[in-house]
Amino acid sequence: MSPRPRFENLSAERRSELLECAANEFAQHGYRGASLNRIIAGAGLSKGVFYYYFDDKADLFETVVAYAFDHVVGSTRVDIESLDRETFWPALQKMYVELLPKTHDLPWLAGIGKLAYQSAEDPELEGLVARHFFDTRQFVMNLLQRGRDVGAVRDDGPLELLVAMVFGALEASDRWFVETWDGLSSQEREQIAAIVFEATRRMAAVDDEGRA
Amino acid sequence: MSPRPRFENLSAERRSELLECAANEFAQHGYRGASLNRIIAGAGLSKGVFYYYFDDKADLFETVVAYAFDHVVGSTRVDIESLDRETFWPALQKMYVELLPKTHDLPWLAGIGKLAYQSAEDPELEGLVARHFFDTRQFVMNLLQRGRDVGAVRDDGPLELLVAMVFGALEASDRWFVETWDGLSSQEREQIAAIVFEATRRMAAVDDEGRA
DNA sequence: AGGTGGATAGACCAATCGGTCTAGATACTA
DNA sequence: TAGTATCTAGACCGATTGGTCTATCCACCT
Numbered sequence: 389m390s391p392r393p394r395f396e397n398l399s400a401e402r403r404s405e406l407l408e409c410a411a412n413e414f415a416q417h418g419y420r421g422a423s424l425n426r427i428i429a430g431a432g433l434s435k436g437v438f439y440y441y442f443d444d445k446a447d448l449f450e451t452v453v454a455y456a457f458d459h460v461v462g463s464t465r466v467d468i469e470s471l472d473r474e475t476f477w478p479a480l481q482k483m484y485v486e487l488l489p490k491t492h493d494l495p496w497l498a499g500i501g502k503l504a505y506q507s508a509e510d511p512e513l514e515g516l517v518a519r520h521f522f523d524t525r526q527f528v529m530n531l532l533q534r535g536r537d538v539g540a541v542r543d544d545g546p547l548e549l550l551v552a553m554v555f556g557a558l559e560a561s562d563r564w565f566v567e568t569w570d571g572l573s574s575q576e577r578e579q580i581a582a583i584v585f586e587a588t589r590r591m592a593a594v595d596d597e598g599r600a
Numbered sequence: 601m602s603p604r605p606r607f608e609n610l611s612a613e614r615r616s617e618l619l620e621c622a623a624n625e626f627a628q629h630g631y632r633g634a635s636l637n638r639i640i641a642g643a644g645l646s647k648g649v650f651y652y653y654f655d656d657k658a659d660l661f662e663t664v665v666a667y668a669f670d671h672v673v674g675s676t677r678v679d680i681e682s683l684d685r686e687t688f689w690p691a692l693q694k695m696y697v698e699l700l701p702k703t704h705d706l707p708w709l710a711g712i713g714k715l716a717y718q719s720a721e722d723p724e725l726e727g728l729v730a731r732h733f734f735d736t737r738q739f740v741m742n743l744l745q746r747g748r749d750v751g752a753v754r755d756d757g758p759l760e761l762l763v764a765m766v767f768g769a770l771e772a773s774d775r776w777f778v779e780t781w782d783g784l785s786s787q788e789r790e791q792i793a794a795i796v797f798e799a800t801r802r803m804a805a806v807d808d809e810g811r812a
Numbered sequence: 813a814g815g816t817g818g819a820t821a822g823a824c825c826a827a828t829c830g831g832t833c834t835a836g837a838t839a840c841t842a
Numbered sequence: 843t844a845g846t847a848t849c850t851a852g853a854c855c856g857a858t859t860g861g862t863c864t865a866t867c868c869a870c871c872t
Binding site: 417418419420421542544545546548549550552553554555556557558559560561563564568580583584587588590591592 | 629633758767770780802
């Protein structure tokens with residue numbers, strides 16, 4: 389009865405086709421606005437087969453969110469404890485530039501991330517996406533807390549606020565990047581990515597680090 | 601036949617009740633996800649009276665957006681040309697702290713702003729909200745461009761990118777503020793508002809200004 | 813050949829969607 | 843009192859929604 393094990397039996401292509409088709413629909417129209425019928429038709433499935441693999445719309449949404457989060461957090465591994473005052477920001481920069489191309493290759497990723505963020509408050513979805521969202525948020529919180537402990541991150545305000553602002557700025561830059569990506573040379577991309585990171589660091593770093 | 605003049609005849613209470621009810625619904629569920637029936641019922645109107653005052657859902661949405669934008673831009677007047685290197689950031693700070701309480705009193709404001717932002721790409725809504733959105737964006741662009749001209753704003757990247765990041769960070773901080781507002785003393789509010797502004801300024805200011 | 817369970821297709825359902833239309837209430841004018 | 847314009851109410855419409863159910867097909871086993 390549980391849909392997930394069944395779904396794993398599907399061929400990887402059909403799985404990812406459905407998931408990315410759904411991700412696009414969700415990213416474009418939001419959870420409620422997304423049409424399940426459109427997703428199913430778009431992925432070339434019949435009603436029957438969809439409901440054979442999934443319980444309902446919410447189940448699909450959770451799977452999509454998990455799929456998206458796996459793409460991101462699955463590719464970022466950092467040993468927080470090993471970071472110190474000197475290595476903190478360079479390590480984050482490395483993480484950022486490695487992660488950035490993904491948001492272009494998988495343009496729905498940013499959309500789903502934003503959607504998970506805002507739908508964390510939707511009562512109908514509460515608890516479904518909460519875990520994934522909470523995990524990621526917790527990871528970033530731990531990261532910045534470590535930054536504070538080693539004296540690399542400012543500590544003159546609530547940590548949650550700082551996390552929110554960093555997320556917000558990076559999300560906005562991602563959106564800009566996705567729109568502009570094709571018109572940029574790889575050289576420009578690197579250059580601008582450096583600017584984005586540096587600007588974000590200025591916002592979050594302690595005063596001493598605020599200078600280049 | 602045009603709905604706007606008629607709508608102006610309604611009592612101010614019923615007008616704002618409908619508009620804010622609609623704003624909440626739109627902010628929560630997005631344009632497509634918002635239920636017109638729910639809005640109408642929530643505002644205590646009948647189908648007939650609604651369609652007597654409005655053409656359709658899109659018309660209502662545009663009115664709501666205009667209502668929200670008026671609240672914001674109507675209360676901010678700044679003579680861009682008069683800003684110079686010394687007065688630039690202080691003037692913006694004054695603007696910010698005056699604007700901030702509004703996002704608490706009118707919590708749907710931030711939601712509508714974000715919605716207008718993202719629905720500017722929805723083909724069905726194109727042109728409807730575009731003007732309001734474009735005007736505001738243009739205003740901020742002009743503002744930061746002036747900042748560049750007088751040497752107060754960094755100019756090592758695309759201006760659009762900088763605007764996007766500033767918007768993103770401030771929007772995120774707004775969201776945090778709305779959630780946390782009630783638990784803060786007015787003293788804490790001022791203090792944190794100062795931190796938020798200072799962090800944002802660090803991101804956008806030229807290096808010399810990055811220091812307190 | 814007959815049986816069994818995984819997989820698939822699509823007709824079908826009640827509920828809801830945005831939107832239309834008619835009937836009537838109210839109020840002012842002639 | 844009859845007429846007219848401004849409102850208000852809600853029944854009603856076709857389309858679409860998320861979701862159910864039955865029939866069939868196919869592979870494998872005996």
